[in-house]
Amino acid sequence: MADVAARAGVSGQTVSRVVNGSPRVDPATRARVEAAMAELGYRPHRAARALRTGRTHTIGLVVSTLATVGNSRMLQAVSDAAASRGLALVVVTLHAEVDGGIASAFERLEDQGVDGVVVLNEATLLARDVAPPEGLRLVVVDAPAEDAAGPGSSAHPATASARNGRPGAGQAGAGRTGTAQTDHAGGARAATRHLIALGHTRIRHLAGPLGSYAAAERERGWREALENAGLEVAEPLRGAWTSGAGHTAAALLDDAATAVFCANDQMALGMLRGLAERGLDVPADVSVVGFDDVPDARDYRPPLTTVRQDFDALGEAAVSALIDDPSGGGAVIPAQLVERASTAPRR
Structure with missing residues (x-):
């Protein structure tokens, strides 16, 4: 980072801001720093950043199966939304768990230090009865509204058990449960x-x-x-x-x-x-x-x-609720009728 700062003629703090996507860098300076990074072959070290910031820039996704079209398309949508933010994605399918079901899935993801977890579709029903590790933030996709009740509610164990976020796990809403769903x-x-x-x-x-x-x-x-x-x-x-x-x-x-x-x-x-x-x-x-x-x-x-x-909007809403939205989300994505040739007036 010091080499990049010297090549770009800026401070180490400015390089840090560029690396972390801070808006507090003017475009010309950002371009100069990024050019220096490219010239020197500089890449941020994910593990080192995690040690320093307490964030791994990795999110988890829990799904019951990827055999259905809806789940596989949601996996793609969440993956794209995560990648657009520079986040890595760890996927756990419940049928692949040897023991423990969704509780084991949460533990595995916590062990990998994820910054939050998206729970998809059918897996949300299983998540209702399992308290995740303390501080693990969740967003459930296609779940009843009561599953995103406020902190301390008994509607979803995550909201009652996850009171205090892991240090640096997120600047807002650590430990909350949010929702994103299609109408x-x-x-x-x-x-x-x-x-x-x-x-x-x-x-x-x-x-x-x-x-x-x-x-x-x-x-x-x-x-x-x-x-x-x-x-x-x-x-x-x-x-x-x-x-x-x-x-x-x-x-x-x-x-x-x-x-x-x-x-x-x-x-x-x-x-x-x-x-x-x-x-x-x-x-x-x-x-x-x-x-x-x-x-x-x-x-x-x-x-x-x-x-x-x-699906793209739903995946974006889920990741945004997990990472960007202090209120915990609650997005409802409209569904649109597409008329083709399989319907006609009754004879």
Whole structure:
């Protein structure tokens, strides 16, 4: 650092500010320091910085599985948001834990000195009943609002147990629990209202698994839209996020149904195949809507009407709540209906 300061003609403190991304350096000086760093091949030593500052510039991510499209896309989004801040990412999948489940995951991440942890989707349900190590800051993605109650609340063990942050672990909100979530219910309402506007009155729902907050919210949005329109709410079919589950559900769909709202695009894909095997045309006989807008959705046959989740915005909101936001987050990302050829007016 002294060599860089001498080459750039600045103080060591100025070099330190540039290295740590401080805004208290004018652009011309920053450019001169960065040029000197490049010329000398200077790179900050992560371990040394951690010893000096008490921060590792590493965050953890806990996920139950990476086999589902939503979780894998969230991993990419969180990874990108972390990288944009110069943060490293450590991933723990719960199925890979030998013993201890999510408690063991928290301990492993604490041992690696992470500055905070993002807990994804289904893993948030497990985190509700486990107190993380004291001072470990959490942000839960797609979890009930009560899971981000204020410090001292009993709604989430993290808020009650994590009172004092690890020295230097973060200048604001150490030990808090924040949330970031997609507006699943709003997206589901939009999808169901779209089908109602097309004249469909018997709209079935292929729901996600019990215990999934996202699945429950999507089911709630579907129910509310039907109830507000004065239409019958039939008991949902239920699947496990897979195309196979959608294929199985298609065989169980009653003949009176003219539309199906599927809780994700994979189940919608299986539904399309299953309906075709029954001799039913989509959308002439049955309209189908999915959720997520995976990259392949436009190439389904027919191209799938679906609700788009903004995974990039959700990942950015989660990392921002963990690192940047003293209030602990609470961001709700809108979901957008994307109309394609799998829906049509009821015949």
